[in-house]
Amino acid sequence: MPDTAESGDLSELPLEALVACHECDLLMLKPALALGEQARCPRCGYELYTHRHQVVKRSLALVLAALLLYIPANFLPIIRLNLLGQSTEDTLWSGVLALYNSGMQSVAAVVFLCSMAIPLLKLLCQLFVLLSIRWQFGRSYGLLLYRLYHHMRDWGMLEVYLMGILVAIVKLVDIADLSVGVGLVCFVALILVQVWLEVTMSPHQIWEALAGEDEHASA
Numbered sequence: 485m486p487d488t489a490e491s492g493d494l495s496e497l498p499l500e501a502l503v504a505c506h507e508c509d510l511l512m513l514k515p516a517l518a519l520g521e522q523a524r525c526p527r528c529g530y531e532l533y534t535h536r537h538q539v540v541k542r543s544l545a546l547v548l549a550a551l552l553l554y555i556p557a558n559f560l561p562i563i564r565l566n567l568l569g570q571s572t573e574d575t576l577w578s579g580v581l582a583l584y585n586s587g588m589q590s591v592a593a594v595v596f597l598c599s600m601a602i603p604l605l606k607l608l609c610q611l612f613v614l615l616s617i618r619w620q621f622g623r624s625y626g627l628l629l630y631r632l633y634h635h636m637r638d639w640g641m642l643e644v645y646l647m648g649i650l651v652a653i654v655k656l657v658d659i660a661d662l663s664v665g666v667g668l669v670c671f672v673a674l675i676l677v678q679v680w681l682e683v684t685m686s687p688h689q690i691w692e693a694l695a696g697e698d699e700h701a702s703a
């Protein structure tokens with residue numbers, strides 16, 4: 485784990501040779517990393533970047549797993565509610581429709597965007613970016629979509645939705661007969677796969693591969 489060396493005068497060096505810490509803005513010489521090594525900021529300890537093995541292959545597997553989980557997570561029942569002999573099953577999609585039909589169109593639109601549309605668009609962007617690196621086509625579109633992906637990251641709020649579901653379950657469990665559906669299991673799995681994907685898909689390697697500088701990433 486080599487720490488990056490602080491240099492006395494960095495103004496003479498080309499920009500590509502420098503890296504700035506995301507957290508404390510310290511400007512440093514970019515270290516050359518071997519596979520499996522990571523570089524940390526010497527001042528605040530933030531992980532500048534990691535050079536991971538087979539980033540593209542592993543990320544592709546995770547994106548495909550997330551896309552497969554996306555459909556059951558959104559369209560299979562999340563909870564089954566049994567109240568006074570009446571039984572209902574609710575999915576994410578039926579929740580959006582219920583909000584829309586009860587006159588809360590704007591809330592329905594926000595829930596639809598943040599819990600369904602943007603997470604799907606993010607995954608499709610990641611899929612295209614990874615395929616464009618793997619098969620060496622459309623890198624300029626790949627760059628564009630990867631930029632778009634970084635803008636959308638702040639808007640996909642699956643975790644917030646999960647908290648909402650958990651709060652509802654805790655509140656309802658005393659007054660109704662409640663059981664957890666397959667949809668919730670897929671939903672939690674989808675969130676975990678996405679977190680794993682965020683960790684695996686090292687942005688530094690993806691940017692370099694898109695710019696055509698890194699041959700390791702596609703290996």
Ligand SMILES: [Zn+2]
Binds near residue numbers: 525530
């Ligand atoms: Zn720092």
